[in-house]
Amino acid sequence: MVSALFNEISTSRRAYPARCIWLALALSAGPAHAQQPTADEPVSKGVAVYALSRGKGVPAETRDVLAKVLAYFEKQRTEQRVLSIMSERVGLEGERRVCAEFADQKFAITAYERVLALAGGVELLKVAIEPCNKTLSKKGEKL
DSSP: HHHHHHHHHHHSSSTTHHHHHHHHHHHHOGGGGGGGOOSSSOOSSEEEEOOOOOSOOOOOHHHHHHHHHHHHHHHHHHOEEEEEEEEEEOOSSOEEEEEEEESSSSHHHHHHHHHHHHTTTTTTEOOOOOOTOOOOOOEEOOO
């Protein structure tokens, strides 16, 4: 149906501006599944935490929470729920990315929720479920 509508719009020269607007809206919306993952799509087993800054370095409160998150990940590793922990510098002012790869998706989701609770209200701390092998540094080094 969408392609039929697009073909109708594209056949008329007067409709060129409308076609451009329609195309821009369609492209900006992105695929529908990107907003709501389906059960068929694999969920990453990695939980990443980013400590960020605003030009004055990473705030002390953010560093403290990141240390607590790292300790939580280490505890999960001793319980054999975490397979690996990676830490990577992502900026010039001490910004860091810490990621733990979990043995199971259930453990990853539980850890994600726990880290969100630890990070509640702390500025400049981002938590995401994503693969840990995502390389952010220019040299591709993992610390």
